[in-house]
Amino acid sequence: MQKSRITRSEPDEHGHWGKFGGRYVPETLVAPLEELTKEFMRAREDTKFWRELNQLLRDYAGRPTPLFHAQRLTAHAGGAQIYFKREDLLHTGAHKINNALGQALLARRMQKQRVIAETGAGQHGVATATVCALFGLRCVIYMGAEDVRRQALNVFRMRLLGAEVVTVNAGARTLKDAINEALRDWVTNVHDTYYLLGSALGPHPYPLIVREFQSVIGREAREQILSASGRLPRALIACVGGGSNSIGLFHTFIGDEQVRLIGVEAGGRGDLLGEHATRFHSSAASGGGRVGVLQGTMSYVLQDANGQIATTHSVSAGLDYSAIGPEHAFLHDTGRAEYISASDAEALEGFELCAKLEGIIPALETSHAIMPAIRLTRELPKDDAIILNLSGRGDKDVQLVADLQRR
Amino acid sequence: MSRIRETFAALKHLGRGGFIPFITAGHPDVATTELLLSELAAVGADIIELGVPFSDPVADGEVIQRASERALRNGVTLRDALTCIARARQNIDVPIVLFSYFNPLLKFGEDRLAEEAKRAGVDAVLVTDLTPEEAQTWTEKLIQRGLDPIFLVAPTTSDDRLAQIAKQARGFIYAVSRAGVTGARDQLTSDAAALVKRVRAVTDLPVAVGFGVSTAEQVREVWRFADAAVVGSAIVSQIEKLGGSPDLTNRVGDFARSLLA
Numbered sequence A: 001m002q003k004s005r006i007t008r009s010e011p012d013e014h015g016h017w018g019k020f021g022g023r024y025v026p027e028t029l030v031a032p033l034e035e036l037t038k039e040f041m042r043a044r045e046d047t048k049f050w051r052e053l054n055q056l057l058r059d060y061a062g063r064p065t066p067l068f069h070a071q072r073l074t075a076h077a078g079g080a081q082i083y084f085k086r087e088d089l090l091h092t093g094a095h096k097i098n099n100a101l102g103q104a105l106l107a108r109r110m111q112k113q114r115v116i117a118e119t120g121a122g123q124h125g126v127a128t129a130t131v132c133a134l135f136g137l138r139c140v141i142y143m144g145a146e147d148v149r150r151q152a153l154n155v156f157r158m159r160l161l162g163a164e165v166v167t168v169n170a171g172a173r174t175l176k177d178a179i180n181e182a183l184r185d186w187v188t189n190v191h192d193t194y195y196l197l198g199s200a201l202g203p204h205p206y207p208l209i210v211r212e213f214q215s216v217i218g219r220e221a222r223e224q225i226l227s228a229s230g231r232l233p234r235a236l237i238a239c240v241g242g243g244s245n246s247i248g249l250f251h252t253f254i255g256d257e258q259v260r261l262i263g264v265e266a267g268g269r270g271d272l273l274g275e276h277a278t279r280f281h282s283s284a285a286s287g288g289g290r291v292g293v294l295q296g297t298m299s300y301v302l303q304d305a306n307g308q309i310a311t312t313h314s315v316s317a318g319l320d321y322s323a324i325g326p327e328h329a330f331l332h333d334t335g336r337a338e339y340i341s342a343s344d345a346e347a348l349e350g351f352e353l354c355a356k357l358e359g360i361i362p363a364l365e366t367s368h369a370i371m372p373a374i375r376l377t378r379e380l381p382k383d384d385a386i387i388l389n390l391s392g393r394g395d396k397d398v399q400l401v402a403d404l405q406r407r
Numbered sequence B: 001m002s003r004i005r006e007t008f009a010a011l012k013h014l015g016r017g018g019f020i021p022f023i024t025a026g027h028p029d030v031a032t033t034e035l036l037l038s039e040l041a042a043v044g045a046d047i048i049e050l051g052v053p054f055s056d057p058v059a060d061g062e063v064i065q066r067a068s069e070r071a072l073r074n075g076v077t078l079r080d081a082l083t084c085i086a087r088a089r090q091n092i093d094v095p096i097v098l099f100s101y102f103n104p105l106l107k108f109g110e111d112r113l114a115e116e117a118k119r120a121g122v123d124a125v126l127v128t129d130l131t132p133e134e135a136q137t138w139t140e141k142l143i144q145r146g147l148d149p150i151f152l153v154a155p156t157t158s159d160d161r162l163a164q165i166a167k168q169a170r171g172f173i174y175a176v177s178r179a180g181v182t183g184a185r186d187q188l189t190s191d192a193a194a195l196v197k198r199v200r201a202v203t204d205l206p207v208a209v210g211f212g213v214s215t216a217e218q219v220r221e222v223w224r225f226a227d228a229a230v231v232g233s234a235i236v237s238q239i240e241k242l243g244g245s246p247d248l249t250n251r252v253g254d255f256a257r258s259l260l261a
């Protein structure tokens, strides 16, 4: 795609951003996806729907979240001002609840009694289990065995909330495999089941729905930074798994051409295919930079020379995924957003630094954005500002980090 | 006339239902797949579906998932599947449908695939996760080379969509017997017959029914309302059980023949 200046990022009616996105699914799922699209479009125009959602976001989830000036981290870096958008302060501890609440209202409108979801880090699983408890819906969460192991705290939380957690033993036993199982469940139980997908990926309309429910992050942040500093930030930075917290922050700013949008992918422990989750990776041996179709959508997909989907590695379960949401693929190819990566080691460094300097223990996913943010601010004048999306808190990762430190 | 149309015309003339076994390429290994294609043709397959293994087969149940994994562990590729077909083609005349998820085809290159599939002796291609909306250029490429694009329809498919799909499809329509993934079921539901009836209302193309058809009794039941029955997991499961057994080919052949009894 030609690099061009874009000021909007809206999909066509079939969910395509340029060639990306769309709906690549077994025929059985087309009807429920169309039904969901219609219901979402209706809800989007319905002021009652938004009133109810906004009230829940405020009274139940804790919105608006603060924009916090991270002064000690800023001083440590020695450059532009760093602000945190505090999604970690939301109920359940991450931005995932924004989307879970919105979609739970859709499920209720559609009179579905059973909700299924996939989860990697367990934050989306916890958010889904939470809204199901709130609305009295049956809840089944699919989670890869490797993630069940490394995010055990969240597994326990989901069960306390009344959800059934199904361990998935296929493939690398991570997020991709959990999504496969959730899709198989949905194909089988379409008549009574709502699939509450947790990131800006999958078949149309999910990338659009998730973005719409997450873009409250950027709407708030834009107002908050304008009132705090009187002008727009120089850059936004966020970690990118499937891409929901990042697109949620970016969306409102897409028309603000002077604001750089920077996504941070998981660099893992090396550049070879299988060692990272850097979908936009540029080296040949990495398997990155390849367009493909995975789990219902066309995007950049880590894969081998024969089109088999590659396994990935990241210290953070929430970024450990072979594809990236289609809107990010579009923003990448048009040059509107930039994508960089941070390794496992850098993420751990950011995790510790944020805890020590700001008294905030971030999720390992979020931690990927911290060292790149520091590097970025050093290139900018001190009176500029950047916003880092503090997408989640790190309680779930404390045990894992303790184990890694002991090694 | 395409070989698939000839096949269905002949079945109609004889007044009998068609039998379409499915196997996964490279399961348990490529050499066996080649033998199995000939064996299935010999025991009475009217069409054969050959599955290309894929790492993330979301439309498949456990049996075909395991077969795919096994094949991928052996390093089996789309190219191997085509080679298998090209070799078997020297002995058999039965139409072959290449059955795949989209990503391996996309990576191979759509034009290149259409060309090489034709050369290998493939008659039709069915892409599990490619809906007609996304398949326009792909369909044209296949038709240009004389290959039939086959599409799935499901009990959830609306009448309007059935009509649209039928317009793009060639060869036959593959009706999915019920909402769900592939895999044996004890019983066929009434969904299948109702779906076939709706398909007949919008097209003259023959209709095959698959997903869950696993016994001779179910095959006969399908023949009462559709033109052909597809049997996948039940056969793949036999192949899995017989593992490295030296008479695997004959015994799978016996099993397939028993489905026609």
Ligand SMILES: Cc1ncc(COP(=O)(O)O)c(C=O)c1O
Binding pocket: A094, A095, A120, A121, A122, A123, A124, A198, A199, A200, A239, A240, A241, A242, A243, A244, A245, A246, A317, A318, A319, A363, A365, A366, A391, A392, A393
């Ligand atoms: C705290 C947190 N941040 C980020 C992510 C990555 O997902 P996304 O890219 O959809 O925001 C996750 C996913 O589990 C998460 O839990």
